[in-house]
Amino acid sequence: MNAATAMVRTMAVAAATAFLASTANATVDLREAAKHFQYNIEKIGVTPGPAATPQSYSVKVVFSVTDPTDSTNVWDIQNALPFTTAPAQLTLDIGWDPGADFTNTGGATGSLALTSPLALGTGAALPVQVRNLVNKAAVPVTAFPCTLADCATSAPNRFFAIAKVTPTAFPALPMTGRVVLEGRPVCKGVSGINCDDPPVPPNINIPVTTATANFTFAQTGTLAAKLPLTQDPRRPVVAIEKCKGCHDGKDHGTGIVPKLSLHGENRNENLGACVVCHNPNQTDVPYRRPVHAGEDARIGGPEVAIDFKVMVHSIHSGGFREQPFVVIGRNSSVNDFSGVRFPKELRNCTLCHIDSGGKGTFELPLRAGVLGTTIKTQSGYLATPRTIDVDPSNDTKISPTAAVCSSCHDKSEVKSHMVRTGGASFATTQKALSDRIVVERCASCHGPGKDEDVRKAHEIRGSRHDD
Numbered sequence: 174m175n176a177a178t179a180m181v182r183t184m185a186v187a188a189a190t191a192f193l194a195s196t197a198n199a200t201v202d203l204r205e206a207a208k209h210f211q212y213n214i215e216k217i218g219v220t221p222g223p224a225a226t227p228q229s230y231s232v233k234v235v236f237s238v239t240d241p242t243d244s245t246n247v248w249d250i251q252n253a254l255p256f257t258t259a260p261a262q263l264t265l266d267i268g269w270d271p272g273a274d275f276t277n278t279g280g281a282t283g284s285l286a287l288t289s290p291l292a293l294g295t296g297a298a299l300p301v302q303v304r305n306l307v308n309k310a311a312v313p314v315t316a317f318p319c320t321l322a323d324c325a326t327s328a329p330n331r332f333f334a335i336a337k338v339t340p341t342a343f344p345a346l347p348m349t350g351r352v353v354l355e356g357r358p359v360c361k362g363v364s365g366i367n368c369d370d371p372p373v374p375p376n377i378n379i380p381v382t383t384a385t386a387n388f389t390f391a392q393t394g395t396l397a398a399k400l401p402l403t404q405d406p407r408r409p410v411v412a413i414e415k416c417k418g419c420h421d422g423k424d425h426g427t428g429i430v431p432k433l434s435l436h437g438e439n440r441n442e443n444l445g446a447c448v449v450c451h452n453p454n455q456t457d458v459p460y461r462r463p464v465h466a467g468e469d470a471r472i473g474g475p476e477v478a479i480d481f482k483v484m485v486h487s488i489h490s491g492g493f494r495e496q497p498f499v500v501i502g503r504n505s506s507v508n509d510f511s512g513v514r515f516p517k518e519l520r521n522c523t524l525c526h527i528d529s530g531g532k533g534t535f536e537l538p539l540r541a542g543v544l545g546t547t548i549k550t551q552s553g554y555l556a557t558p559r560t561i562d563v564d565p566s567n568d569t570k571i572s573p574t575a576a577v578c579s580s581c582h583d584k585s586e587v588k589s590h591m592v593r594t595g596g597a598s599f600a601t602t603q604k605a606l607s608d609r610i611v612v613e614r615c616a617s618c619h620g621p622g623k624d625e626d627v628r629k630a631h632e633i634r635g636s637r638h639d640d
């Protein structure tokens with residue numbers, strides 16, 4: 174990777190993220206190894222708890238890990254080496270969506286009271302997690318081998334897990350959720366892959382494609398809440414195939430662009446998983462805390478939005494943005510993306526966005542229901558005890574169109590234009606947006622066919638004004 178263009182990371186704890194793990198003696202191709210694993214979310218069932226406000230639900234998920242290279246092999250995740258060897262992990266994330274965006278409101282506490290965690294890592298709008306699925310000795314056990322009675326299947330090595338979730342105040346139908354199956358086996362005992370050369374290698378994480386499935390809270394009782402694959406309750410915006418045009422582990426002119434495996438190879442190449450956590454109500458608050466002597470002061474700085482549209486635009490617009498984009502990550506690592514240089518035309522939105530029939534998902538207006546982006550959760554992350562505010566109603570937000578456009582166009586005079594000419598706000602609340610006290614007017618000038626049409630302004634082919 175070219176040092177001049179690479180993003181800069183300062184890690185409190187080093188993480189091994191090599192895809193091609195090589196030593197002096199041997200090379201293990203982890204993408205070859207990954208071909209032996211496929212995550213499957215087979216069934217989802219929802220049962221409402223006792224009538225209460227907010228209503229709780231028990232969500233039951235039946236899942237498996239198959240081997241696409243060998244139809245006779247279904248991994249026994251609680252006994253097979255790739256899963257029982259540290260640091261293997263397998264986790265279910267359960268998120269919900271009140272219409273346009275995931276919010277997971279109620280995920281941490283249904284009462285939306287402040288949480289005061291002892292450990293770092295708690296978020297303001299994160300999904301409910303069921304961790305430790307591979308550990309049959311976990312206390313308490315989180316995943317169980319299926320019986321016919323449990324799972325209505327006698328197929329081998331199916332497992333199930335149950336999570337209680339308390340979605341608070343869905344404002345609108347459809348009341349849909351998403352299950353994410355994520356995690357990494359390690360390279361140990363994978364048939365045909367020599368993980369043990371040299372004799373004592375570190376246990377290397379294998380990046381397996383993350384699985385997602387959607388369900389509805391309207392179902393009761395049976396394992397029948399899973400929606401057909403064709404039914405995505407959230408709008409499609411970008412396509413992973415487009416990201417892979419660069420994110421293929423090759424050099425595109427500004428250095429190697431890594432495959433999209435994030436969070437220690439736990440979350441891989443499935444953008445439908447990213448948006449469950451990278452939603453408009455979530456910031457990088459989980460690892461923000463008071464700064465200790467000698468540490469980077471930014472760890473204790475203001476929260477940064479990790480809303481997918483803001484984060485992904487901001488990561489790729491290094492050199493165009495005036496302000497560096499810095500996310501405090503796991504273990505309070507400081508991830509400064511200002512050195513990233515986009516290897517193609519940044520204004521070519523179609524490098525990432527779905528664009529069909531002359532209508533692109535990058536165009537205005539935004540779909541109704543897209544939430545404002547939180548930049549302040551009101552958490553007391555510098556206080557003692559440290560608190561996380563999981564109530565989104567008091568969040569300070571940027572109105573949604575301004576959040577999208579300012580993630581690249583961050584010059585102060587352009588932001589003033591958004592406020593003065595466009596009606597945007599960089600310090601509002603979701604209530605003010607929903608009650609239309611703050612109303613963005615961007616589409617009247619930047620909408621399709623208007624003078625400053627987003628498509629035309631970015632000189633994208635297929636503009637209705639090309640002729």
Ligand code: HEC
Nearest residue numbers: 178179180411415416419430431488513514516517524525
């Ligand atoms: C034209 C090339 C290109 C396209 C298309 C592209 N990216 Fe990137 N992306 C990059 C480059 C270059 C980097 C910086 C890589 C580095 O310095 O390690 C990057 C970095 C990232 C990072 C940070 C990676 C990390 O390890 O922290 C994420 C996340 C990311 N891109 C997501 C996406 C998504 C999602 C898409 C598709 C919607 C996408 N990218 C499309 C070129 C591209």
Ligand code: HEC
Nearest residue numbers: 435440441442443446447450457459460500501502503508
């Ligand atoms: C279970 C929740 C969750 C999922 C799923 C998830 N993320 Fe994250 N991500 C976070 C949180 C929370 C942060 C903020 C830092 C922190 O608390 O770890 C973050 C931070 C990041 C960062 C910036 C910090 C860093 O470490 O580089 C990038 C880039 C990123 N995520 C990319 C992705 C991509 C791409 C996906 C999908 C393949 C994804 N994430 C899936 C929760 C998640």
Ligand code: HEC
Nearest residue numbers: 410411481482485489520521522524525534535536577631
């Ligand atoms: C590197 C990839 C990338 C590029 C280039 C890119 N975007 Fe995006 N954009 C994203 C991602 C990722 C999202 C969030 C997707 C999601 O929420 O599912 C997004 C979301 C958006 C949205 C919100 C859509 C919605 O329904 O929420 C708009 C509007 C948008 N982008 C405009 C643009 C414009 C205009 C350009 C070109 C000047 C552009 N984008 C270039 C990755 C990109």
Ligand code: HEC
Nearest residue numbers: 486490493519520537577578580581582619625627630631
């Ligand atoms: C992915 C980054 C990105 C996003 C997101 C983005 N733009 Fe741009 N925009 C650019 C780039 C790059 C240019 C070209 C600037 C240049 O050539 O100097 C541009 C140019 C423009 C221009 C022409 C300005 C000029 O000086 O010629 C307008 C108008 C514009 N953008 C509006 C928007 C609006 C409105 C949005 C939000 C819907 C948006 N942009 C989102 C990157 C982005």
Ligand code: HEC
Nearest residue numbers: 574575578582587591594595596597613614615617618625
């Ligand atoms: C009354 C018409 C009008 C409205 C409403 C409007 N804009 Fe603009 N916008 C313009 C014009 C004109 C330009 C200048 C284009 C140029 O320089 O070529 C512009 C430029 C921009 C640019 C590019 C600035 C640059 O120089 O790089 C962005 C980004 C932008 N507008 C975002 C927004 C957003 C976001 C909103 C809504 C919150 C909005 N605009 C509302 C007319 C408007």
